Amino acid sequence: MMKLYNILYDIIVQCLFFCLLIKITKSQQLQYKYFNYTESDLGDKNASYHIADIKTYDDETILVHIIRNESTQTDDCSKIRGMSLERKLHIRFIFSNGTAKEIDPKLKLELDPINYCLLNNDNIEHKISKLNYLTMYLNDTIGNNSHKNLVNPIIIYPLRKPFLLIIYVRTNNSYDPRTYEECGEVIDWNGESRSNICFDSGVWNDSTIQINANKKLGFIRFSRNKTYEKSENSWNSWLWQQYSVDEYGNLTNTSKLINLPKISYEDSNMNYSLIAIVPTFENGYLAIFNYTNPYVSIIPRFGLCAIPISYDQTRDNQKSVIFQTEQPIDSVSCGETDSFIHCIVSIHVNNETFNGTLYERIQIYPSGIEFSTHVIYSDQRSLRAKMTSFGDLIFDFTEYNFMNNNIYYHLYYYDSSASRLEQQNSFIITNYFSVNTVTQNNNFLLASPNTINNISWSLLTISLFNSNDYRYDNVFINKTNPSINDYVNSSTTFLNITFNYPVALSASTSYITIYKASNNSIRQRISHDLHDFISISSDGLSIIIKVIPSTFNEYDEQYFVSMDNNFIKGADWNEPLRGIHDGIWILKTAIHGLARLTQEASKSFSILQNNQSAYIVSLLDEIAKKVPINRSRLSSNNKIQKSNQDQIIIQISIGASNDYTEKTAVNLASNLISMIMFKNITTISLGLTNDLDQYEAYEAQFFAVTIYKGIIDPIIGENFKEWIKKYQNLIAIFIILVITDFEYLEILKYIPNCTKSFDLHEKLEYIFEVAIIYGAFVDIFVRNIPQIIIQL
Incomplete structure (x- = not known):
């Protein structure tokens, strides 16, 4: 009996152990999900879509280039043993809210057929040395796996919103x-x-493009110029030019052609790439070159050098050796991290x-000076390394499985504290090209073959x-005050950014800018030399920005605050720091209204005392469900007021929406008011919301804001503001009348049509509408003004 008990005990212990092991293993796995999209244009259902390139914008909008195989090879593509593609450019956007947008742009010049061919770099006479080659795994005609290096002539790059750059040949x-x-x-x-522009320097098969860290400043293009020969030695030279894209999408070059690297006579025997x-x-x-010394020397034969290039630079900088081996x-x-x-x-x-591969990490200042080099890992496999924007390091490799013809992508996270690789999410299947990228918020994006049919990706x-x-x-x-998605108003006087390390102000050409999100208009811009508006705390950990009253002066709006790169620098190491890009630090303004409880509900509320905040939360929960309103947009300051009749008044705020598909705060306020006024036939009469008084002036503050929004709304008419100035007394009367009936806003909206002069046909067009409006005036003075006097 005892023996049987021990056996059962051991089994239970082992089961618990394995359950715990499985739980720990799962907890260490990175979380992932699929984004599946079905194309609206069915096209050729026999040809499947493949993701050929992935790029991202600063606000996490994803830019995707998808391609389709062509069933028959074109002559141009056959000559270079490439892979023919459908002759159509497919660009897709994936937005942060999960929606996607399709565009199939037609460029100004019809593209040469060679642009719709994946060039096989292993099978052409003149090698292509571009930095953006694709790796593809395919079975050849006799069933053997082949590993191909492919080059897509079409490359996409995200520029400043809402633009992108398409490169072609x-x-x-x-x-x-070479031609x-x-x-x-x-x-x-x-x-x-x-x-559009055709670049006038260097050869295509050795060129590369890099977008600026600030996408508003365009990009730089490098291309190999020619091979120089001197004293029986030869070396390559590269030409570079910088290009800018303005707010209208105009592309221009901003610098002359410059040769790099600058070769001295002493190192003219070096081969640079x-x-x-x-x-x-x-x-x-920072341009980084690999160099090789083919001759015996006291210095190491192999190494890396770096050459800094400033924005709009028109002169050479000296190179710095950053690594030797x-x-x-x-x-x-x-x-950059x-x-x-x-x-x-x-x-x-x-x-x-x-016998294997050593991996060394080199840390470099933007000036091109190396300050740290050390071995971080060794492995018998050949892995690819990728840096994330937060300084994390990941390794990966791709493996073709002959049994099921799948391509498996293996991802490893480098644990710097333990100096080891931790495998994450093995057995991930990727597509032929295994294209991937890391977003600025540390999300890893990988092309997947997980599609339901040939019209999806x-x-x-x-x-x-x-x-x-x-x-x-x-x-x-570390944090900001106000934080992301907090509410502000015209009385907000300061913004605060707190850092993890002491900072100092840096470049005079960098700014902190506050934009209105609806039209990207600038509300306030501050440079570091405006000492009345920018300051640093005594410990160097915070910068304080002074805000003027007109900055956040519109209700039901979103604003975002951006800080340019290099606005600040590390106080201890005097190097520029990353800023805050557009669309991250979002601030909102709300519409505020006063909800009055009935006399009976006010008495019950007063008794609650310690539970009043909980009551308000429950009230807002019910309002959110019944209107309906996204609960995150409803709030209250919990400051209780009392009317002359000892009725409780609670402030309710409706914030701006993060999603353009949701109603505006003004519309929601109008809906809420209507439901309260007619609560006897709406769900407001049920539950806590029945405590709201339908007869008192709950809506006054909401309507005042609605009038304000109406004035700035362009659909009301270009002459509305002028009319406001001319008829100030009439407007004052209507604001008083609005408290009793929302319909007066509609009359207010159309009054300008009644006060301006018209041609004969215009008068006929408005005659019936005018009759209705003046009839409403009669109703106001005969019926509603006495009603207001009675209420008062």
Whole structure:
């Protein structure tokens, strides 16, 4: 018996152990979800869609380029053994609210057929050395797996909203990529072309483009110029130019052609190749080159150098060596994080103790000076490294499975404290190209083949660690006051940003700007030399922004506050810091109204004393369900007032919406007032909302705001404001009358039509409407004014 008991005990313990192990394993897995989308245009149902590129805007809007295979190969594509695509440009937007938008833009110039061909870099005579190649896994005709390096001539880049850049090629000889001319076209989110340009420098097959950290400042383009020869030595030179895109989408170059790197006689025997261009928070760039010394020397044979380029720079900067090694460099991955630039260098090592790959992290200032290098990991596999905007490091590799012909994507998170890789979400299936990116809020996006049919496509979203830790997409910001989505008004006098480390003011060309979200108009802009409006706390951890009364002076609006990169810098290391981009720090203004309880409900409310706040919360919950209103938009300051009749008055605020599909606060206030006034035939008569008094002046404050919104609403008429000035006394009468009946607002809206002069046909058009309005005037003075006198 005892033995049987021990066996059962051991079984239970083991089951509990495995349950706990499974629970721990699941908790360590990154959370992910799929975004599946079905195209509205069915097209060729026999050809499936593939995601060929993914990019993101600062506000987390996702830019996707999708392609379709062509059933028959074109002659141009066959010549270079590429893959023919459907001759149509498909661009898609995925917005933060989960909606998607399709555009199939037609560019100003008809694209050469070669643009709809994935070029096979392994099968053409002249190699393409672009930094944006795709890796594709396919079975060949005899069933063997082949790993192909493909180049898509069409590349998309997100510019300042609402624009994107489309890069394509023109050629008279599709077989030779050296003859390709690179061009660019700016289109808006509606697919309309705004401007185009063909670049006049270098060759296409070695060119690359990098968008500025501040997308309003455009981009830089690098291209290999030619091979120089001197003293029997030769080296490559690169040309670069900067381009800007204005608020109308006009594309222009802003700098002359400049050669990089600047080669001295002493190092003229070095072979240089461009491997990365990284945007910096000074609104410039850092060009990183790989160099090789083919001759025996006392210095290491292999290394990396960096050259800083400032925005609108027209001169050369000196290069700085940031890494040296005796072993060949396999790969380099660089990216900007916090205020620094990080590069991960992989080097293959084969000696008596280790045969595999070492991964070293290099930390670089934006000025191009290296300040830290150390080995972070070693592995026998060849992994690809990727930096996130918060300084996290992830590794990945793609594996083709011959059994089921699936492509598996393996993702590893690097734990810097333990110096180890932690595998996350293995057995993820990706599409042929495995294209992916990391958003600024630390979400990992991966192309997925998880589609239900040939007219749909799918995107996998994985929330990386720390995704919710940095609400401002900035590791240095601790908090703001007011916080994100807080309410402000015209009496708000200060904004406060608190940092995790001491800061100092930086570039005079950077600003803190407050925009009105509805039309992106600037309400207030502050540079760091306006000492009356910007200051730093004594400990250096906070900056205080003074706000003038007119900044937040419109009800039912959203505002966002942006801080340019390089507005501040680290006080201890004197390097520029990331700012707050558009659409992150959102502030709202609300409509405030006074809800009056009935006399009986007021007596019951007064007895509650300690539970009055709970009563108000429950009241707002019921109002939200019955109107209906998104509960997050309803609030109260919990300050209780009393009328002359000892009736309780509660302030209720309706905030602006985050979603354009929701009703405005003005419309919701009108609906609520109507339901209270006629509560005997609405659900307001049930539950706590029945405590609201339908006969008292609950709506006065709401209607005053509604009149204000009506005045600024352009649909009312261009001459409305002028009419207000002319008939001030009449307006005053109507504001008093509005308290008794909402219909007076409608009369107020159409009065300008009755007071201006018309031509004969205009008079005939309005004659019946005017009769109705003047009839309403008679009704006002005969019926309603006596009613107001009685109420008073």
